[in-house]
Amino acid sequence: MSEWKKICTLEDIPRLGSRVVKSTHGDIAVFRTADDEVFALHDKCPHKGGPLSQGIVAGKIVTCPMHSWKIQFESGEAVAPDVGCAKPFAVKIEGGVVWIDL
Amino acid sequence: MNKLKLVMIGNGMAGCRTLEELLKLAPDLYEITVFGAEPHPNYNRIMLSPVLAGETKFEDIVLNDLAWYRDNGIRLHVGRKVVKIDRKAQKVVADDGTEASYDRLLLATGSAPFILPVPGKDLPGVIGYRDIADTEAMIDAAKHHRYAVVIGAGLLGLEAANGLALRGMDVTVVHLADWIMERQLDRTAADLLQKSLEAKGLKFLLGKQTSELVRGESGRVAAVRFKEGGAIPADLVVMAVGIRPNIELAKSARLHCNRGIVVDDTMQTYDPKIYAVGECVEHRNTTYGLVAPLFEQAKVCANHLAQMGIGRYTGSVTSTKLKVTGIDVFSAGDFMGGEGTEDIVLADAAGGLYKKLVIKDDHLIGAVLYGDTGDGAWYFQLMKDRQSIADIRDHLMFGSHHVGDTGHAGQNKAAAMPDDAEVCGCNGVCKGDIVKAIKTHGLFTLEEVRKHTKASSSCGSCTGLVEQILASTVGGAYQPADTKDKPMCGCTDLSHGAVRQAIKEQKLLSIPAVMQFLQWKTPNGCATCRPALNYYLISTWPKEAEDDPQSRFINERAHANIQRDGTFSVVPRMWGGLTTPAELRAIAEVAEKYRVPTVKMTGGARIDLLGIPKEKLPEVWADLGAAGLVSGHAYGKSIRTVKTCVGAEHCRFGTQLSMSMGVKLEKMLFGMWAPHKVKLAVSGCPRNCAEAGIKDVGVIGVDSGYELYVAGNGGIKTEVAQFFCKVKSDEEVLEYAGAFLQLYREEGYYLERTCHYVARVGLDHVKKIVVEDAARRKELYERLLFSLQDYEDPWANAVATQSKEYIALEAV
Ligand code: SRM
Ligand SMILES: Cc1cc2nc3c(=O)[nH]c(=O)nc-3n(C[C@H](O)[C@H](O)[C@H](O)COP(=O)(O)OP(=O)(O)OC[C@H]3O[C@@H](n4cnc5c(N)ncnc54)[C@H](O)[C@@H]3O)c2cc1C
Ligand code: SF4
Ligand code: FES
Numbered sequence: 001m002s003e004w005k006k007i008c009t010l011e012d013i014p015r016l017g018s019r020v021v022k023s024t025h026g027d028i029a030v031f032r033t034a035d036d037e038v039f040a041l042h043d044k045c046p047h048k049g050g051p052l053s054q055g056i057v058a059g060k061i062v063t064c065p066m067h068s069w070k071i072q073f074e075s076g077e078a079v080a081p082d083v084g085c086a087k088p089f090a091v092k093i094e095g096g097v098v099w100i101d102l
Numbered sequence: 103m104n105k106l107k108l109v110m111i112g113n114g115m116a117g118c119r120t121l122e123e124l125l126k127l128a129p130d131l132y133e134i135t136v137f138g139a140e141p142h143p144n145y146n147r148i149m150l151s152p153v154l155a156g157e158t159k160f161e162d163i164v165l166n167d168l169a170w171y172r173d174n175g176i177r178l179h180v181g182r183k184v185v186k187i188d189r190k191a192q193k194v195v196a197d198d199g200t201e202a203s204y205d206r207l208l209l210a211t212g213s214a215p216f217i218l219p220v221p222g223k224d225l226p227g228v229i230g231y232r233d234i235a236d237t238e239a240m241i242d243a244a245k246h247h248r249y250a251v252v253i254g255a256g257l258l259g260l261e262a263a264n265g266l267a268l269r270g271m272d273v274t275v276v277h278l279a280d281w282i283m284e285r286q287l288d289r290t291a292a293d294l295l296q297k298s299l300e301a302k303g304l305k306f307l308l309g310k311q312t313s314e315l316v317r318g319e320s321g322r323v324a325a326v327r328f329k330e331g332g333a334i335p336a337d338l339v340v341m342a343v344g345i346r347p348n349i350e351l352a353k354s355a356r357l358h359c360n361r362g363i364v365v366d367d368t369m370q371t372y373d374p375k376i377y378a379v380g381e382c383v384e385h386r387n388t389t390y391g392l393v394a395p396l397f398e399q400a401k402v403c404a405n406h407l408a409q410m411g412i413g414r415y416t417g418s419v420t421s422t423k424l425k426v427t428g429i430d431v432f433s434a435g436d437f438m439g440g441e442g443t444e445d446i447v448l449a450d451a452a453g454g455l456y457k458k459l460v461i462k463d464d465h466l467i468g469a470v471l472y473g474d475t476g477d478g479a480w481y482f483q484l485m486k487d488r489q490s491i492a493d494i495r496d497h498l499m500f501g502s503h504h505v506g507d508t509g510h511a512g513q514n515k516a517a518a519m520p521d522d523a524e525v526c527g528c529n530g531v532c533k534g535d536i537v538k539a540i541k542t543h544g545l546f547t548l549e550e551v552r553k554h555t556k557a558s559s560s561c562g563s564c565t566g567l568v569e570q571i572l573a574s575t576v577g578g579a580y581q582p583a584d585t586k587d588k589p590m591c592g593c594t595d596l597s598h599g600a601v602r603q604a605i606k607e608q609k610l611l612s613i614p615a616v617m618q619f620l621q622w623k624t625p626n627g628c629a630t631c632r633p634a635l636n637y638y639l640i641s642t643w644p645k646e647a648e649d650d651p652q653s654r655f656i657n658e659r660a661h662a663n664i665q666r667d668g669t670f671s672v673v674p675r676m677w678g679g680l681t682t683p684a685e686l687r688a689i690a691e692v693a694e695k696y697r698v699p700t701v702k703m704t705g706g707a708r709i710d711l712l713g714i715p716k717e718k719l720p721e722v723w724a725d726l727g728a729a730g731l732v733s734g735h736a737y738g739k740s741i742r743t744v745k746t747c748v749g750a751e752h753c754r755f756g757t758q759l760s761m762s763m764g765v766k767l768e769k770m771l772f773g774m775w776a777p778h779k780v781k782l783a784v785s786g787c788p789r790n791c792a793e794a795g796i797k798d799v800g801v802i803g804v805d806s807g808y809e810l811y812v813a814g815n816g817g818i819k820t821e822v823a824q825f826f827c828k829v830k831s832d833e834e835v836l837e838y839a840g841a842f843l844q845l846y847r848e849e850g851y852y853l854e855r856t857c858h859y860v861a862r863v864g865l866d867h868v869k870k871i872v873v874e875d876a877a878r879r880k881e882l883y884e885r886l887l888f889s890l891q892d893y894e895d896p897w898a899n900a901v902a903t904q905s906k907e908y909i910a911l912e913a914v
Contacts, residue, residue, distance in 0.1 A: 005913035012906065016626060016652040020910040027910070034626050051668040054656040056629040063629035065656045065664055067560070070629075081554055100913055 004092075004099045010036060011096070018053045018062070023102055028089055029053030030098065031073060033060060038098055039073035040091045046071070046084025105133040108407065109194055109204040111184045111351065113138025115147055116380025116396040117210025118166050123404030125174055131408060134176045135202045137194070140233055141181040143168055146544050148393060148579055150237045151425050154265030158541050160234060165544040177202075187355035189373060206407060209363060209371070209378035211348035213391070217341050218253065222315030227323040228339045231262045240338065244269035247337030251275075251326050253312055255282035257424060257577070259342030260299065264426045266338070267303050274305040274334055276312060276326065278343075286422050286433045290449060291456050291472040295424070295431050298454070302426075307334070315339055345391055347382045362389045367414040369403035379403045385417065392420050393579035397546070421482045423475070423573045423580070430471075430517040430574070432478035435485045436460060437468035446499050457499060464492045476516070477501040479569040482581075493864045516570035525567050528560035533571060540575045547580075548572065563818040591630040593622050598851040602638050611639065612648045627653075634852035637739065640775060641847050644889030657737035660907070661896045662719055670719060671712040673736035674726050675772075678746045678764035678784075679707035688729030692722055706743035706781070708734055717908050723897035732895040735773075739853075742781045744768040745793065749786030749803065756786035758803025763832055764792075767801075770836055771843070773893030774886070777850035777859070780843060781816075795823050798846075798856040799839045804828075808835050812842055812868070813860035821857040824865055827873045841872045841882035848882075 013019050013032040020043060021028045027043035029052045039060065043053050050066030060073040070079040076088040090101035108124075110117050113136050121134065138144075142164075149163040171178040182196040193203040215230025217223050227243065229236050243250070244266055252263040255277035267273045275282070281292035282299075296306055311329040315336070318324025327333040347362035358364045358372040362384030369377050369385075379399045381391060390396060395418035405413040421434030439445055439460040448457040453473070459481065460468035465488060469481040480501070484491060491498055519525070521534030539545060539554045551572055552559040558568040573580040587597045594601070601620065610616045613635050617627060627635065632653035639647035651659045662670035674689065689709055693701050699713040714722055723733075735741060744767045747753065749760030764784040774780065783792040784801040794800030796816035800823045802809045807830040814823025829838055845868060850859040860868060871878050900908070 007911050007913050012911070014652060014907075017907075019906075021913050022910050023913050028913075030911070048666075051664075054660070054664060054668075056632060056655070057652065058626040058628045058632065059624060061628075066666070068629065102913060 003102050005102055007098050007100050009096050010038065010093055010098055013038065013098070016057045018055075018057065020051075020053045021100065023100075025089075025102060027051070027053070028100070029062075030091065030100070031057055031062060033057065033073075036093075038091045038093055040089040040100055041071065041073065041076050042087040042089070044086060045069060046078055046086055047082070052086060106131060106205040107203060108132035108134045108206045108208065109202050110134065110136045110208040110210060111187075111194060112210035112212055112348075112380070112382070113140065113144055113178070113180065114210060114212045114380065115144065115165070115393055116212070116400055117208060118144040119397050119400035120208060120210065120379050120403050120407070121174075121176070122166075123401050124407050127404060127410065128408035129174075132206070134174070135179070135204075136171070136176055137179045137182050137184045137196055137200075137202075139181070139183040140235075142234060143171065143178070143180065145234070147233070148425075148577055149541060150231075150234070151261040151265060151577075152541065152575075154237050154240055154262065155268050155427070156265075157427065160237075162542050163544070184351060187351060187376075189355055189376075192375065205375065207376045208403070208407070209352055209376065209382060210380045211351060211382045213345040213347045213381040213389075215341055216344040216346050218312060218343060220312055220314055222317060222323060223341075225315055225317055225323040226321060227337060228315055228341070230341050231258055232345075240266060240340065241269065243338040244271050248272055249274075249335040250338040250340065251334065251336040252340045252342055253277075253326075254342035254344070255279075255306070255308075256285065256342060256344070257283065257422060259340070261425055262340050262342055263304050264299070264302065266340075271338070272305075273303070274307060274336075276307045276310050276328075278309070278311055280309055282306065282308070283424075283431075286437075287431065287472075288437060288458060288470055290451075291431065291433070291458070291470045294451065294454060294456055294472050295429065298429055299426070345381065347384070347389055349382060352378070352382070360384050360387075367402075367416060368406045369399055369415060370406065377403050377407065385415065388417060390418065390420065392422065392577070393546070394418065394581035395420060397579075397581075418581075419482075419485055421478065421573075421581070423478070423577050425574060425577045427574075428517060430473060430475045432471040432475035432573070433469065434478070434482045435466075435468035437470045439468065443467065448499055459498060461491065461495075464490045464495075466491050466498070475573070476566060476570055478573060479566065479580075486581075489862075490864065493866055494861070516567050517574060519567075525571070526555075526557040526560070526564045529556040531555050531557040536568060536571050537575055540572060545572070546576055561818050590634060591628055593624045593627050593631050594620060596620060598634065601635070602642070602851075605635075605638050605642050609643070611643055611646055613639065613650055613653060633739075637775060637777065637852050641889070658739070660716065660719065661723075661733055661737065661900060662714070663737045665712065667713075669713045669715050671710050671736070672714055672719070672722055672726075673704060673706075673708055673710045673734040674731035675734040675768075676708040677768050678744055678761050680746075680761060680765065681708075685729055685731055688726055688731060692725050695725070696722055704736065706734075706736070707745050708736075708743065710736070717910060719908055720901050720905070724901045727895070727898050727901060732772075733897045739776055739778050740780065741768070741771040741774040741776070742779050744771075745781070745783040745797070747785050747791035749784070751786075753786055755789060756803070757805045758786050758808060760784040760786035760792065760801075760803055763801060763803070763808075763835060766832060766836060767839060770840060770887075771890070773890055774843070774847075776843070776847050777852050778855045780846075780856070782839070796820060797823060799823075799842060801835055801839070807831070810835065810838055810842075813857045813865070815855055815857040817855075824860070826865075826869065837879065837883045838872060840886045841879040842868065844882040844886035845871060847886070 018031045029043040030040045045064040047069045050064045054065045055062040061070050069082045076086040078084045092099050144166040146163040146165050152158040184194045185197050186195040250266045250271040250273045252259045252275045255275045263273045263275045281289045313329040314327040315323050316325040325333045326336045349359045352363045363378045364384050380396050402413045402415040424431050443462045446459045455473035458470045466484045519533045558565045589595050636653040640649050698711045702710045704710045744764040746761045746764030750756030780798045782799045783794040783797045785792040785794045786803045796814040800811035810826040811823035812826045815821040
């Protein structure tokens, strides 16, 4: 079931940074890339649950602040040799406003 | 577009590594065809020894399986030997008539065991030790026969003998020289090794020359006869007297060969269309018989095949390590010494320990270790880096500074550890896990082991142990990385030093500018290089370069330490460890108001409020700030604390006012970012209650002034601080300590503590600039003060700007 919700404007998320969105699904990390693309992942690292929102963003990857697993935005999968997945959420930007599909 | 055609002859370790490197650089440039004489895909030849010893199986040592060739579009002809190269027509012909034409040809034919030209050398039961077929023949012989003779007590011979003995054969090792492994070991170490191999059941006949292999009734070999007279029974004879590069094919194509196929520094033969790598090659008059140098050749060769045209192979220093489980012997470089060399020797024959270091002109040029090879990798690194050992000569023999001593129960001898012993205390990785990963995934470098097992990837204190395990599993195939020009990370080929120099010389002021100028390979770098770049920028160009919060680790971005549950800890500064009732009251009130779950004294003599949710941080700081409390930077690669004792203010022994000295230092250094964290201490007398002996800068009051110590460390590997100089006044303490720290800030690599920095550049270098050169000391000190002036408390800033970073969003 698709339900699009408004979360913030693009400017509210720093480039190569992120914000946390509180939701009924738990915390969601919303990232903004250098090219102003936006991605969202469940804010829980597949390793030991670290908050991915607090990691360093480069390209379309975030490095978990806890033990440095690298998680890919598009699939939510960890970069090999680590194995695990953080659930991705669909997002879209319309007129500078960021929406998320919960 | 028509692809160029690349043909490779010899499907072994050097050749396939070249293809792997090439595919990384230019995956689509060539249509690749490979001929291999053996009926197998590329396997890990060095693991034949553990296979023979029964520690691994054939299936587990394949490096590139058939799917790998298929996935990379490589046409593979196994079991086909190339018999002709037609350079004019640019094609090769195999023994079954298969032909392939090439634009570029890569020769990687390896070498073959040298077979002594004695009567009986062709008898059944006489073999060399090179490939899977030989190993199978040995395993089979062990099932049906009793006596094995191994001719040649080099690495290969001893590993063969050990394996055959483990498979139940009665093994004698015959050797021409007076001691075993004479090309790798000096006599003392060799004798110790021989003793422990004898204890495992091997027999040795030294100083014996084989004159004949005698045929038995069955037609199989039956005995070995010696020139000196006498004979011993033999149902299996393994010749391990050396290898000869396979050059016949190249020679028949009239390529220039000496001992091996002659190549230049780009791995090109005398025919510019033909390259060669591996054991078949002769480079600068040297041939190699170990994997590590061949891998370096592979990298250079791939670069040229990919038409990038950079990269030179300039030769390698090699080290060896015998792969016999439970025995630890290591040698590297020129260990026999000669004109102009000096030896440092430690010999404890009864204890089974022997170490010999060979030194020339203040440089380590060779090492032989027996019994405890824990420092092998470190010594080898010192040789490779050509680092001067003048400063560390007196403790060189006693070992490295990168073999940590915490977190693994004081273990520092990998060989003595059982498989279930924990090596990496951070990630819970046992020795057996590491050995298994190395064998099954074909790992050769520390980085690869870290990736696959996580061992030594956190605090790094077990790096030395992991290196030892790697070295004893892959033998001489392990080569520590060149620390000098080691790339910062996968995003660039440049080292920390080179990047820093460019930032300074080109006056680069932002991370994008650095990445563009130095042609970074990734658009935004990674979590390894970005924090380093950010530090180099702000320390090189204070007040001019951009400080990028997104390139800082979360702790520095949020000005608090992230905890395992995602909350944060708050440590307000207590200058010199001093506090007041008003401060304590404010802290108590915050703890109650925000229901802080844990309040704790830190090891840095101040109070930690643990378990605060991120969105509450600004409020907590506002309340603390009202009482005058500021950030303690317990989270930063920055000044942490200045620990003090009570000193002459109160103590009956105090000679100097250590509290006030400590407060002055801490106030001066407030807000100082550094390559890593920086801790100081000031004690009022040599009883040293502030533990100044293990600090980055330790100050000890004496009657006539202060003694300064630098480069101590109380963490992973305890390092005692070294005496720096003696000064008279408080002002001098500030100036000398400040200048030292500024030099570290300007020259230290990111994540290098002062102890590592000083070990790299030498204490003499630092003293020359800071202690002996008053003008440079003053300049350094002024640069430090300039970059620290007007620094504002980050907590107060976050409160004032009402930074949104801390607040979570709601979906509506
Ligand atoms: C809070 C404290 C422990 C305590 O409760 O006492 C502490 C906590 C941490 N230390 Fe420490 N260290 C603390 C005193 C020390 C000390 C003792 C001291 O400072 O006198 C040492 C040894 C002295 C030294 O550094 O030379 C120490 C050596 C380390 C090391 C090893 C550093 C090294 O170079 O070997 C690390 C790992 C690192 O920095 O890479 C580390 C890392 C850490 C980190 C930051 C781990 C991390 O990266 O997240 C810990 C944060 C815990 C948290 O959740 O907040 N901590 N740490 C201490 C804070 C002191 C302060 O007031 O600022
Ligand atoms: C038992 C054993 C243990 C070892 N242990 C260690 C160790 O601990 N550490 C270490 O560093 N090194 C060790 N080595 C040495 C290491 O294996 C070699 O240095 C390495 O394999 C050489 O690689 P290469 O590609 O040059 O040759 P190889 O790996 O030998 O590959 C050459 C290939 O070319 C094939 N070939 C030759 N001529 C032709 C032709 N005309 N047409 C088609 N194919 C051809 C050969 O059959 C062979 O498969 C060991 C070697 C052995 C045998
Ligand atoms: S506080 Fe320091 S010693 Fe304690 S667990 Fe954390 S890093 Fe390890
Ligand atoms: S919790 Fe993310 S890497 Fe461990």
